[in-house]
Amino acid sequence: MNDRPADVPAGCPAHATPPAPELFTWEFATDPYPAYAWLREHSPVHRTTLPSGVEAWLVTRYADAREALADNRLSKNPAHHAESAHAKGKTGIPGERKAELMTHLLNIDPPDHTRLRRLVSKAFTPRRIAEFAPRVQELTDRLIDGFIEKGEADLIHEFAFPLPIYAICDLLGVPREDQDDFREWAGMMIRHGGGPRGGVARSVKKMRGYLLELIHRKRENPGDDLISGLIRASDHGEHLTENEAAAMAFIILFAGFETTVNLIGNSVHTLLGHPEQRAQLQRSLAAGETELLATGVEELLRHDGPVELATWRYATEALTIGGERIGAGDPVLVVLAAADRDPERFEGPDTLDLARRDNQHLGYGHGIHYCLGAPLARLEGQAALATLLKRLPDLRLAGESSDLRWRGGLIMRGLRTLPVEFTPG
Numbered sequence: 001m002n003d004r005p006a007d008v009p010a011g012c013p014a015h016a017t018p019p020a021p022e023l024f025t026w027e028f029a030t031d032p033y034p035a036y037a038w039l040r041e042h043s044p045v046h047r048t049t050l051p052s053g054v055e056a057w058l059v060t061r062y063a064d065a066r067e068a069l070a071d072n073r074l075s076k077n078p079a080h081h082a083e084s085a086h087a088k089g090k091t092g093i094p095g096e097r098k099a100e101l102m103t104h105l106l107n108i109d110p111p112d113h114t115r116l117r118r119l120v121s122k123a124f125t126p127r128r129i130a131e132f133a134p135r136v137q138e139l140t141d142r143l144i145d146g147f148i149e150k151g152e153a154d155l156i157h158e159f160a161f162p163l164p165i166y167a168i169c170d171l172l173g174v175p176r177e178d179q180d181d182f183r184e185w186a187g188m189m190i191r192h193g194g195g196p197r198g199g200v201a202r203s204v205k206k207m208r209g210y211l212l213e214l215i216h217r218k219r220e221n222p223g224d225d226l227i228s229g230l231i232r233a234s235d236h237g238e239h240l241t242e243n244e245a246a247a248m249a250f251i252i253l254f255a256g257f258e259t260t261v262n263l264i265g266n267s268v269h270t271l272l273g274h275p276e277q278r279a280q281l282q283r284s285l286a287a288g289e290t291e292l293l294a295t296g297v298e299e300l301l302r303h304d305g306p307v308e309l310a311t312w313r314y315a316t317e318a319l320t321i322g323g324e325r326i327g328a329g330d331p332v333l334v335v336l337a338a339a340d341r342d343p344e345r346f347e348g349p350d351t352l353d354l355a356r357r358d359n360q361h362l363g364y365g366h367g368i369h370y371c372l373g374a375p376l377a378r379l380e381g382q383a384a385l386a387t388l389l390k391r392l393p394d395l396r397l398a399g400e401s402s403d404l405r406w407r408g409g410l411i412m413r414g415l416r417t418l419p420v421e422f423t424p425g
């Protein structure tokens, strides 16, 4: 926990470890990177009390993070959480919850995870995503058309937020006339961070009801969409049940929505703060090149990505990570944002380098839960940035970067609003 050499007396000013930073404050939400640098150096596997009061371990070094993400002794099933099992007096997920939307890829382990991931991969194919590119471009242009004449916009609400909602609804096969309902339900979830408030619970319930009905209709009358693909997918004679298909559609929407909002928001924010790199990207796009755009989106993900911490994992047995003893049932949170700035892995980790080549970042996770939607996220991220920079060439922040407010949830990192100005088109 402390790297003071054994022969140096405590309190020696030359060698004293600077005091531990305060986590989860407003300053931390705005810029967590100095605190993560401290943790990586002085307490790389760090036990902390989360704002919810739950105790958890934060894993901040790249090598430990990558290993932890692939460690099958770390379960995704919340039933393994010592505190929750103790508090509920039982070890399993309550039966009534099993049928609902929460039994999804990010909450289960093999062999269930292997089976569901194999089935969804048959429907969520790279080909389906590649064929979807023209539709993403059309959506991107339509949203920009909606504000380009004003000369100002809030890029989060008018662009980054609706783009992934409409894209995923289209992909799933939600009819256009119903997509604004999804926008409203998803808006409720993002505003209240998925907490146990009435509005969120009602939105989840409505979405579940809608998805089950849609699955039922698609079974009768299949189309070329992802939900029909999920219903059709079979593996060794096994199919998804209707509840599993609804949970799958829900996690695709849930995992693919706020992440993409933040990818667009954080990336635009970063580019506006790095005018030289942004100009270089604009020149490359104007010349019809796509390479810098592709490496650039990966670098923006590494430098200030949308997922700050990977989702919850629980030790199924006592184990060691980076020399720290983790108890059975302890929650382990892998801090992707800290790992992706580890100087042991990345040269000049705090520097944005859109052309960075050696860039095996952990922004999409690693191991069996590696992001299913990475090809769609890349497609949306690249289309959004390229189109914004081409159509709004003098895009600039309206106000000061220091006035921007970050959402401050535990897992995701993203802006509440991103007010911009530009010459009206």
Ligand code: HEM
Pocket: 069, 105, 106, 117, 168, 251, 252, 253, 255, 256, 257, 259, 260, 263, 301, 305, 306, 307, 310, 311, 312, 362, 363, 364, 365, 366, 368, 369, 370, 371, 372, 373, 374, 376, 377, 381
């Ligand atoms: C899993 C990041 C977009 C669907 C993950 C994980 C990360 C991640 C870090 C692993 C979490 C963990 O291991 O705890 C991102 C980022 C995105 C993005 C940074 C955008 C920039 C999307 C999109 C979709 C999607 C667009 C779908 C449309 C999923 C699903 C999983 C997942 C279903 C769970 C996979 C599994 O457990 O097998 N994502 N994601 N993601 N992502 Fe994404």
